[in-house]
Amino acid sequence: MAKMLQPTSLDNPLTIGTPKVLLPQPCLLVIFGASGDLSWRKLLPAVYNLNVDGVLPSNFAVVGFGLGSEGDPDEWMHQRARDGIGHFSRQQLDDSNWDDFARALFFVPGSFNDSRAYAQLKARLDAIDAQFGVPGSRVYYLAIPPQLVPVCTEHLKEAGLVHGPNESQSFSRVIVEKPIGRDLESARQINLALAKAFHENQIYRIDHYLGKETVQNLMVMRFANSIFEPLWNEKHIDHVQITVAEEEGLTHRDLKTGEVTGSRIGYYEGVGALRDMVQNHLLQVLCLMAMEPPYSLEPNVVRDAKMAVLRCLHPFTPADVDKFVVRAQYIGGESHGEEVPSYRHEVREYFAAQKKPIPPDSTTETFVAMRLFIDNWRWAGVPFYLRTGKRMPKRGSEVAIQFKTVPQILFNAHPDVPLEPTVLSLRVQPEEGLSLRIASKLPGPKVRIYPVKLEFNYAAGFGGKTPEAYERLLLDVMAGDPTLFMRRDAVEAAWEFVMPILNTWSQSRARYLPEYRAGTWGPLEADRLIEADGRQWRIL
C-alpha cells in the first residue's frame, strides 16, 4: 500500500502563488561559532534586521552553539547579540524590537568535539521547537573555521540532528562559509564530510557577494535589456576588469590611540588574497558576468550556466603564472592621512599579542592581479583582468566592461587623440549602481568629443534602504532557494583553476613578494601586467 504523505508547508493553500523567496519556512537557526566575529558583526545583526522588517516566520528562534560564553549562557548571548547589533545593524537598536528578538534568542554552550554537547543541543532544540511551534526544522550556520566543519557535521549526524532530504514535515539545511578548504584536496575533504551528513540540496555554501543587489542585477541587466546581450561577446568587448579593493588592512586600530581593536591576521596569515577573494568572490562574479543565458531561473539551471564558465577557464601553466599573475604585499603607508604599518609588522604584532611564536617573515599575499581567458565561442581572445587587494586607496568593487573602439575614421580619425572607449561599469560597493561612459559632442561650432558618464545610483535612484547581503541569503536558505549559493562542483572547479597558481607559488619558495605602499593601487608589477597589453587599470 502506498504510504500516505503528510501535507507540508508547500501544500499550504494560503501561500500558493506567493514567490518562494517570500516564504521563509518555520525553523530554528542554529549558529555554530556564535561567539565569533562573523556572528557578532554580520549574522546576528542580519537576523535582527529581518525580524524588524517582519519577514521572518513567527515560528522561529535563534540558538547559538559553541564555547566562549560566560555566566548564564542565554544572558551572555543576549549581551553579545545586543552589542553586535548596536555596532553593526543596518537599523537602529530599539528596545521594543530588541525585546521581541531576544525572546527567541538562546545559547547552548559546548565543544564542537564533544558528543555530549550535541545531545544537550538536541534536547534544547526540541524544547524550543515545542515552545515556538517549530516542526523540527533546522538551519545550521557553520560560522567556524573550515577544518572544524567535518567534526561538526559528523556529530550532528550522529546525534540525530539531521533529517533526510526527503523528510516531508521538517528540513535540515546547513550553511557553510567560504573558504571551503584551503586547496582542492581540503575542499574535497570538506565536501565529502558534508556529503556524509547532508544531501547536496541541503547544503548552502555561502558567498555573501552573491547576495549583493548589483551582483544580482548583473543577470537582470544582461537578460532583461535587449541592447546589452548582442554586444556581450568577443566581437564587441575589448576586455573586462573585475576589481575588489579594500581600504582596510588586516588589523583595525583606534584612530585616536592607535591601539589594536581587532585583527583578522589569525585567519588571513597563510591564506592570502587568492584563497580569500579570487577563488570565491571574484570567480563567482566572473561567472555571472560571462555565463550563457540560462534557459530558466531554476537554481540548478543557473548554477549549471555558471559552472560552464569555470570549466572553460584557460588553465595556467607555471610559466603563465609567472607572467600573468602578480601577488604582492603592502608595506607601510598612509590611509586617510594616518600612517599605517606594513602587513609583516601586523603579523608580528598579532603573534606577539597572542603570545605565540612569531613566524618568519610572512609571504602571504595581500594583493593579487591576474589576466585570464575563457576558452569558449563567446569570449575567445577577450582578456579578463582580475584585481583585489587590501590597503588600497579606497573601498570599491566593480565589474567594468570596456567595449572595442570605433573604427579610426570620422571622429576617431586622429591617431594622437583617440576616443575614449565606451565603458559599462557595474559598482558592487560602495554606492551600488552602474555607469556608462559614452562619447558626446561638446556644444559649439567645433566638433569636440568629450566623454560623458551616465550614472545610476541604486540608493539615489530607487529610494529606500537596501538589505544587507546576509539578510537576503539567510532568507533564501529558510525558503529553500539555493540559486545564490555555490554548488559542490563549482567550488571544486574554482579550486582546480587556482591550484596551478598556488603550486607555482609554493614551489618558488620566494622570501619576498613584490610590495606596494599602503594607500596605493598595488605594485608596479600589476601595472606592467596590464600595460603590456596596451591597457590600464581603471581608477575606481
Place this chain on the structure above:
Amino acid sequence: MTNAQAPATQPTAVPLNEIESELARQLKIVHGGGEAPVQTAHMSNLIVFCNKFDLGERIAEQIPAVAALHPSRVLLLMGEQDPGENDVSASVQVRTQPAEGRHLVCWEQVTVKARGSAVDRLPFTVRELLIGDLPTNLWWAAAVPPPLAGQFLYDLTEHVQQIIYDSQGWTEPARGVAATASWLVKFERGPMEGQFRVASDLSWRRLRYWRRIIAQALDPGTAPGAAQSISEILIEHGPHAVTQAWQLVSWLASRLNWQVQAGNVEPNVEISWRAAAPKGGLRIRIQRLAESPPEIRRVRIAHAASGKPEAFSIWVHDGRRLAMCPEEGQHSMRTMTIQPQSVPEMVGRQLSDREPDPIFRETMAVAQIFAQGLLS
C-alpha cells in the same frame, strides 16, 4: 530620511503653460549650489488626485515621505466641485533629500488646483506634464471608490499603469466592494490589447502581515488539518476598517473554497455570514469595536485539527507586532513585526510593486459575492 527632506525652492505660482520652464529654472538653481552631486531621480510619474482642497493640503504634507521611498515627478491634482467658481491654478516646487554616499536627490512637485467644471480639465492638464519612458501611477486619494468616479477616472487613467486607492473609510462598504470588484476586471485588462494595468488597494496591503501570520498558523506543516476544519472566525476591527476585515474573510474563503450561504448586518455592530466549507459549515463574524484604531485588532479562529475543539488568537501586540498564541497548552507567544503602515509609506512601497496580484483579484471576486449576500 523623510525628516531630512527639504524644499530646495519655494512653491511658485505659474501659469499652466510655464510649468516646465519654471521647473527647469528651479532645478538649475538646485544644481548650482552646494558641494554634493545633485541627481534628479524619477522612478515614476506620480499623479495624486484629491477631491477636496483640505484633503489635498493634508496629502501634500505626506508626499515627501512617498518620494523618499519612490522618487517621482509628482503631479498633485486638487479638484473641488464648486458651482460658483471655474478656474485652474498651478504651482511648482523642487525638493531635495540626501541619499547614501555624497548624493543629493531632487525631485519636483507640480500642484494643480481646479474648481467647478474646470475639474474635468485636470486629466488633460496632466498629459503635457508626464515624463516619457517612465511608468505612470495614479494615487487616488479621494474617499470615493474609483469606479464611482465615472468618465473622470477613465480620462485620468488613460496613460496610467497602476492606480492606488484606499478602501479604508468607504462610507458604503458593501456597495463600494461590489462596484470595485466588477471594475477591477475591466480596468486591469487595459484600454488597448497588450497593455497591462494594476489596481492596488492599500487596505489589501495592510493585510499582508495578517495574511502571512494566519497562513503560518494554519500551515499544514505545523498544524495539519487546521485550515480544513475551521468552524468559526471572529474578526474585531476599529471604525473605518470594515473593508479590511471583509477582504481578510474573502481571502480565506477564496483560498479554502468556502461558499457563502447567508449574511446579516447589524449596522455599526456586526456583519455575519454562514458559509459552507468542503468539510462542514462555519460561522464568520466581523465585529466593530467602538473605540479602536482603524484597523483589524484581533482574529480568533476555532478549528478541530486534532478532532477536538481548538482555537488560536492573533492580535496587535504593542502596536508594532502581531502576536499569535494557541489557547490550549503551554506555548510562547509567536510574533511578527509589522512595518510602519502609514499611508505615505504604503503608497511609496506600493509604487514599486507593479505586478498584477491574482490573489487580490480572486479575493475581490469572493468579496463581491459576500457583498451581494448583504445587498440583496
